[in-house]
Amino acid sequence: MYKQKPVPFLFFILGMCLFLLMSCGTPTVPCGTFTFTGTPVVSGLSVSVSFDFDAGECGETCTCDTIVYIQIARAYDLNTGNFLAPTSEYTNRMVTGRTPECLNGWMLDRLDGRVWGYYGRNNNGSFAGSLTPGDNTTTAVLLDTPSGWPDETMLDFVTVPVCIDDDAACFNDLLGYYYWWFFIASGGSVSFIDKIAVEWHRDAVDESVVEWNNDAPGLGKNVFPAMSPM
């Protein structure tokens, strides 16, 4: 009896390690390779995010014929700290009231009037020129030009490739997370940074999807299916 007590304690410690492993702010591991290019434009940034899928980098195997993107965005008015949104629908689906603070202000980045949450997807299921779907051998490309934002605004984005091939073993898997942000200084000059997202960005994506799914039925939009990181 006496000798058995330390064993649960060992399990507790191992459990704590696992928790730390899961909740860390460590960089996420993409199942493939991201390529980012950003070019400052007037009060904004012209961006291309490319993703070459390689399930092996996550120790998995999967053939996915359709890889597209979801993207979340956040914008700060640096004068007031207020979160800015390009439309009232964005405001309505904004993540608020979460802890930690870094999860707040995010919104699923999707044009009003579009029923799909996937970036660039037209209502008939096709994709606009801003989104080139990929697969195991073709690069998935997202083009964005967030611009015209007010001076003294800070914006950040998380761009996430997702497999939407319902025949694939990795159907609805989120294949990686890429983070990019930029500042618009007084006068409109822009500086930007990009990198592999960390784990709290992944949580911000999850929260943004929750908010999208909350609003979608009332707006005649499609909810996202359950998705999980590969």
Added chain:
Amino acid sequence: MYKKVIIIISIVLFGACSIFMGCGKKEEIKDPEIKKQMKLIDEMKIKRENRTRELKEMDGSKLVQDLSNESQRGLEPFNSMAYKEAVSRGSKVVSELSSALKLTEKPFLLGLLALRTINLDEYKKLEPGFRIKPLIDALESAKFFNAFGVPHLYWEEAAKAIIEEGEGAKEYLVPLLKNTRLAPVWGSEGTITNKIYQYRVCDYAWKMLLDIDKKEVEVSQDASVRDSLFSEYTEK
């Protein structure tokens, strides 16, 4: 002895795990770029909370003044903290708001839209021209058109307020059909769409006229095609 060994192993394991993982915010903050951004997020939270508190503590007249100031800054209703506070006060701010609007020569957009949201009856008591003209002026002079929407996709409150004026708005909208100034929106995907359509002030006016008349017309991406349809209103 066995217990001590297990405890020591556990502690060493836990420490090693934590160090190896470099966990939580400490790990994030090691990255200077993330560190800088996390600091900014905390600063923004403090600023936002201070501004929210300041607005909550304002009396009605000061709040109305802030609404006016935020209108001049070009803030949209959904990005104006003063607008949000005014709407949250509801009927408590109506008398000051409608009085302030009546006293000004040119009512400010956020004040009009706040009154319309809080109390449509009070809003309708304003003279029609007094309501419509500032909305049209805002449309005509806007630098960005987020407060109005995107013609073929959705309307925001400012555009809805014009359209709901019906026939009374037409005399103000028809002259705008000659206004070919570009009408950009700021944002992300919306800016790409706007660039494809190359919307101008006249396109906003035209689509609002169509909506007043409850006419369904597919909005062409080609501006010259849209122009050819304006004659329905200009040749009357």
